[in-house]
Amino acid sequence: MSARTSHVFHRNARLQPPIAVKGDGCYIVDADGKRYLDGSGGAAVSCLGHSHPKVIEAIKRQLDAIPYGHTGAFSNEPMEKLATHLAQAAPGGLDKVYFVSGGSEAVEAALKMARQFYIEIGQPSRHKIIARRQSYHGNTLGALAVGGNAARRAQFQPMLMEATHIAPCFSYREKRVDETEEEYGRRAADELETAIQQAGPETVAAFICEPVVGATAGAVPPAPGYLKRIREICDRHGVLLIFDEVMCGMGRTGHMFACDEDGVAPDLMTVAKGLGAGYQPIGAVLVDTRIFEAIRDGSGFFQHGHTYMGHPAACAAGLAVQEVIRDDNLLENVNRQGAALRRALEARFGNNANVGDIRGRGLFMAIELVADRSTKETFDPARQLHAVIKREAMERGLIVYPMGGTIDGRHGDHVLVAPPFIVDQSHITELVEKLGDAVDAALAA
Ligand code: PLP
Numbered sequence: 001m002s003a004r005t006s007h008v009f010h011r012n013a014r015l016q017p018p019i020a021v022k023g024d025g026c027y028i029v030d031a032d033g034k035r036y037l038d039g040s041g042g043a044a045v046s047c048l049g050h051s052h053p054k055v056i057e058a059i060k061r062q063l064d065a066i067p068y069g070h071t072g073a074f075s076n077e078p079m080e081k082l083a084t085h086l087a088q089a090a091p092g093g094l095d096k097v098y099f100v101s102g103g104s105e106a107v108e109a110a111l112k113m114a115r116q117f118y119i120e121i122g123q124p125s126r127h128k129i130i131a132r133r134q135s136y137h138g139n140t141l142g143a144l145a146v147g148g149n150a151a152r153r154a155q156f157q158p159m160l161m162e163a164t165h166i167a168p169c170f171s172y173r174e175k176r177v178d179e180t181e182e183e184y185g186r187r188a189a190d191e192l193e194t195a196i197q198q199a200g201p202e203t204v205a206a207f208i209c210e211p212v213v214g215a216t217a218g219a220v221p222p223a224p225g226y227l228k229r230i231r232e233i234c235d236r237h238g239v240l241l242i243f244d245e246v247m248c249g250m251g252r253t254g255h256m257f258a259c260d261e262d263g264v265a266p267d268l269m270t271v272a273k274g275l276g277a278g279y280q281p282i283g284a285v286l287v288d289t290r291i292f293e294a295i296r297d298g299s300g301f302f303q304h305g306h307t308y309m310g311h312p313a314a315c316a317a318g319l320a321v322q323e324v325i326r327d328d329n330l331l332e333n334v335n336r337q338g339a340a341l342r343r344a345l346e347a348r349f350g351n352n353a354n355v356g357d358i359r360g361r362g363l364f365m366a367i368e369l370v371a372d373r374s375t376k377e378t379f380d381p382a383r384q385l386h387a388v389i390k391r392e393a394m395e396r397g398l399i400v401y402p403m404g405g406t407i408d409g410r411h412g413d414h415v416l417v418a419p420p421f422i423v424d425q426s427h428i429t430e431l432v433e434k435l436g437d438a439v440d441a442a443l444a445a
Pocket residue numbers: 043102103104105107136137138139210214215244245246247248272273
């Protein structure tokens with residue numbers, strides 16, 4: 001089938017992607033029988049690979065029992081159980097779970113929940129959202145407005161709503177040589193203090209950030225102490241803290257939630273991707289008790305909702321995924337294989353003059369490509385290096401998740417690798433070998 005004969009409106013309107021017909025552990029097989037190692041779980045989604053029998057069985061069982069019941073009238077068993085599981089695993093006071101069907105929906109719900117919270121407690125002037133540059137929170141218009149990916153936003157200006165953007169916490173790009181990591185983290189966090197003061201604290205509802213930045217900048221962890229200081233600043237000004245863990249959460253970094261490593265709990269947390277591991281579309285907002293109680297004891301009704309929220313088959317998938325991660329001790333494997341992945345990336349790319357940074361946590365790693373390592377100058381965006389790497393990798397039977405640098409030149413093309421939690425050493429070796437060949441070919445092109 002070609003792009004001309006297909007009736008599907010593919011996102012890349014000029015390309016017909018291969019047709020995936022079978023999942024086999026960490027591999028996807030296409031209609032021609034070609035096998036691809038899934039080195040990024042798609043977009044950091046498929047954390048159990050593509051054929052886990054326990055998850056598939058759980059979905060089938062749920063479909064046999066009841067496939068759908070509108071949440072306006074019914075709850076369902078997998079939704080109740082999954083909420084309990086998440087609330088028990090979550091940090092701080094995140095005790096209630098609001099289910100949706102994906103990451104952008106989770107972000108939209110969290111933003112509206114933050115605003116409604118302030119209405120319920122009699123502070124309706126708090127409606128502004130502060131976010132960060134070089135972030136991604138989804139493609140729906142609200143999520144796009146808080147997102148800080150200049151390229152994605154550019155053609156949709158003016159946004160439906162305006163958000164203020166502060167600098168990300170991005171040591172490789174923004175730390176000065178005369179600063180320690182801690183000093184830099186403090187300086188980056190203090191931008192939030194300034195932004196809140198400038199906006200007027202009584203007008204700010206929430207600050208949203210990805211604890212470890214995913215797609216837009218490539219597995220960028222926060223500097224030590226950064227998130228703690230962010231938490232303090234939010235508390236001082238009564239601003240809600242939203243962590244968007246759609247990509248970095250649900251075990252990807254080696255902790256159940258990325259923020260666990262930093263010992264900081266938000267007021268609202270969005271999760272998706274790894275929650276259903278791609279077996280079903282599902283996302284969720286984990287909500288602090290205080291916010292839930294304000295709505296319950298106030299109007300009693302969250303003014304939001306979607307037809308498929310809490311879908312029984314999606315929740316059954318999510319529950320089975322979480323049970324497999326717990327029962328098979330997969331976080332331990334994420335940490336073990338994450339360390340192996342880091343070592344392999346450092347061995348393969350450490351001396352590459354065009355690889356400026358190798359970073360990440362757990363099985364959430366990236367390399368950033370630069371034209372000049374000493375100046376950190378980026379490649380010309382017109383070269384579309386990330387797209388060439390993706391193509392070269394696919395030709396070699398490897399799926400990775402490369403992304404272009406920001407159009408303001410604040411970081412270079414990067415390649416995100418986020419393989420399934422079930423990988424072993426042979427997958428890591430194959431991944432890094434094929435990625436190395438693909439990067440070499442793209443740089444030579
Ligand atoms: N938030 C983050 C941090 C993401 O990485 C993504 C997707 O990549 C989203 C939100 C949007 O999720 P979805 O594509 O499921 O709408």
